[in-house]
Amino acid sequence: MKPSAFAYHDPRSSGDLMALLAKLDNAKLLAGGQSLMPMLNLRLVAPDHLIDINRIPELAGIRLSAERVEIGAMTRQADVLASGDLASVAPVFGQALAHVGHLQTRSRGTIGGSCCHLDPAAELPALCALLDTEFDVIGPHGARLVPASDWFRGYLQSALDEREILRAIRWRPWSRGHGHGFHEYARRRGDFAIAGAAALLDFAADRSIRRAAIVAFGVEPAPRRLGRTERALLGRKLDNEALAAAAEEARSLDAMSDLHVSAEYRRHIAGVVTRRALADAGQAAEVTA
Amino acid sequence: MIARRINLRVNGLMVEAEVEVRVSLADFLRGQLGLTGTHLGCEHGVCGACTLIVDQRPVRSCLMLAVQADGSDVETVESLGTREALSSLQQAFSDHHALQCGFCTPGMLMTLEAYLRDHPSPTREDIRDVLSGNLCRCTGYQGIVDAALQAAQARKAAA
Numbered sequence: 001m002k003p004s005a006f007a008y009h010d011p012r013s014s015g016d017l018m019a020l021l022a023k024l025d026n027a028k029l030l031a032g033g034q035s036l037m038p039m040l041n042l043r044l045v046a047p048d049h050l051i052d053i054n055r056i057p058e059l060a061g062i063r064l065s066a067e068r069v070e071i072g073a074m075t076r077q078a079d080v081l082a083s084g085d086l087a088s089v090a091p092v093f094g095q096a097l098a099h100v101g102h103l104q105t106r107s108r109g110t111i112g113g114s115c116c117h118l119d120p121a122a123e124l125p126a127l128c129a130l131l132d133t134e135f136d137v138i139g140p141h142g143a144r145l146v147p148a149s150d151w152f153r154g155y156l157q158s159a160l161d162e163r164e165i166l167r168a169i170r171w172r173p174w175s176r177g178h179g180h181g182f183h184e185y186a187r188r189r190g191d192f193a194i195a196g197a198a199a200l201l202d203f204a205a206d207r208s209i210r211r212a213a214i215v216a217f218g219v220e221p222a223p224r225r226l227g228r229t230e231r232a233l234l235g236r237k238l239d240n241e242a243l244a245a246a247a248e249e250a251r252s253l254d255a256m257s258d259l260h261v262s263a264e265y266r267r268h269i270a271g272v273v274t275r276r277a278l279a280d281a282g283q284a285a286e287v288t289a
Numbered sequence: 290m291i292a293r294r295i296n297l298r299v300n301g302l303m304v305e306a307e308v309e310v311r312v313s314l315a316d317f318l319r320g321q322l323g324l325t326g327t328h329l330g331c332e333h334g335v336c337g338a339c340t341l342i343v344d345q346r347p348v349r350s351c352l353m354l355a356v357q358a359d360g361s362d363v364e365t366v367e368s369l370g371t372r373e374a375l376s377s378l379q380q381a382f383s384d385h386h387a388l389q390c391g392f393c394t395p396g397m398l399m400t401l402e403a404y405l406r407d408h409p410s411p412t413r414e415d416i417r418d419v420l421s422g423n424l425c426r427c428t429g430y431q432g433i434v435d436a437a438l439q440a441a442q443a444r445k446a447a448a
Contacts, residue, residue: 001332005291008310008356037352038333041313050310054357078346102422104337104400107346108353189421 003040010052014138014167017056021163022140024049029165031074031113034105059112059167062086070170073112077101077124080111089173090131091284092198095182096123102190112166118156120256121192121218123184125152129223130198130215133171139164152222174211178202179285181277184218185269187260193218194261197250197274199281201238209233214246214278219253219270226250226274238282243275250274295359299324300368308355315339317355318365326366328395330424337423340396341365347403366395369402377443378402381436389427397423401437409445413438 009024011017021027027049030036039045053059059074064085071080080086081097100123101109114124115135128135128148135146139161146159153159160166184196195218202211212233217223229246236242251271257263296305299322308317313332318324318341330336332351339350342364370376375383378398388394397420404411404419411419416437420430 002313002316003311005311007291008293008354010356033352033354033357034334034349037313037354040311041333041351052354052357098418102337103404103419104340104347104349104422105334105352107343107348189418 001041004043004046006047006050008050008052010055012055014056014058017051017053017165018138018140020049020051021165024051027051029053029116031116032076032105032109033113034101034109035113035117035119053165060110064089064173067172068170069173070168071111072168073115073166074110075112077106077109077111077114078103081106089176090127090180092127092130092180092182092200095180096127096198099123099182099184099186099190099193099196105190111169115151115169116158116160116166118152118158118222119192120155120221120223121194121196123182123193123196123217126196126198126215126217126223128169129217129225130200130213131171131174132213133169135159135166136168136170137164138167143167155221174200175202177285178211179281179283181280181282181284183273183276183280185273195219195255195266195269195273197270197277199246199274199278201233201278201281201285203285207237208235209238214274216250216253216270216274219250219255219266221256224253238278243278246278247271247275293356293359295356297358297360298362300363300365310354310356312355313351314341314343314353314355314358314363315350317358318350318363324365324367326395328392330392330396335424336393336396337400338393338396340399340423342399342403345403345406347400364399364402366398369398376402377447378405378436378440381440381443382433384439385432385436387428387432387436393423393425397425397433401440405437405441405444409441409448411437411441 028047030052060072063070087094114122132148151159179201182198184193186193197216199214204210212230214226215223226249229249251267255263255266328338330338334349334352341350370379416434
């Protein structure tokens with residue numbers, strides 16, 4: 001249960017980090033360490049170089065403007081949860097983060113770490129898919145922006161190249177008072193979910209749906225937007241038929257199976273949590289609109 | 290680059306030490322400083338036994354390298370009370386029989402110590418949520434939750 005030997009680097013600036021990434025082979029980036037450290041301890045990974053990015057201040061922080069929300073990759077999950085500013089523009093974060101690990105893991109765990117590790121059941125990457133965030137990436141060959149639609153490449157696989165890092169995620173905020181819902185089901189509190197779902201809704205004055213986003217996670221190897229339902233909801237009211245259609249699409253996903261949970265059961269749970277998340281989004285919007 | 294010199298504060302005292310870079314903060318405290326109050330259960334971030342407070346936040350010390358604590362302020366279970374004068378939290382654990390084998394207790398105490406500093410009036414549900422990251426396999430949580438609520442009251446009364 002001890003990591004194999006590695007060389008340790010703790011660059012103090014993005015420039016120093018880029019120089020290390022360009023030159024070192026078989027290197028791993030250490031963010032909050034809440035997934036990588038267990039993997040090191042279990043020797044599931046054995047890098048020659050560990051590059052600790054916890055001492056690069058410019059990688060952390062939450063920046064808000066009317067047009068844009070930006071969260072630095074090294075922002076701790078505890079700080080995301082505690083941000084009142086973020087809670088007012090994207091309240092779904094507070095709901096989701098209550099399910100992310102535990103008090104002790106949120107102290108260290110980062111949003112960028114979650115988004116690069118990409119556990120299929122991780123909540124924060126699912127929110128990125130939900131919000132269509134841009135992923136601000138930089139590497140030795142320069143910076144690029146990766147849309148959420150291109151970020152998720154499969155099980156534990158992001159669009160990040162071996163020598164690139166995620167600097168920040170950003171998105172255009174939804175209108176004030178938008179509806180939001182989040183539900184997941186896990187065997188134990190704080191564990192990765194068997195399945196989860198989140199939804200955002202914007203309503204017109206006549207209570208017809210103007211904008212909709214729904215994501216199911218923990219079901220397929222990467223979070224999945226329910227595009228068919230999102231399109232079908234536009235211009236309609238959120239009634240039982242609409243909720244049933246959303247659950248139906250979630251149940252049609254290509255669900256994973258594992259030792260504890262069959263694909264069929266996972267599809268069932270996906271349908272249930274999707275329906276609940278969407279219904280909550282409708283309720284929340286009614287209260288605040 | 291296999292070893293590094295680090296400086297940190299541990300329970301109020303400045304410590305300077307040479308540490309192998311792959312050594313966890315928990316192993317450093319136990320092995321090099323002899324502070325064996327911090328217990329290691331699973332060593333992969335599941336059980337919470339090794340929880341301590343780093344820069345005012347509860348962390349799992351098996352998931353942090355000692356070298357990462359360079360410049361930090363670390364508080365372990367040894368900082369809470371003495372054998373003769375237990376802290377109110379420790380006393381509450383004793384009063385409510387909130388431990389049997391005691392292996393998980395240091396992590397429980399440090400999690401609650403960190404939490405109660407920021408949340409002086411927790412509900413029963415709050416405590417259960419906070420303790421979801423600390424596993425106890427013998428006593429069960431009833432006494433621990435009762436102890437946490439008593440400690441919160443005692444701290445408020447003393448404040």
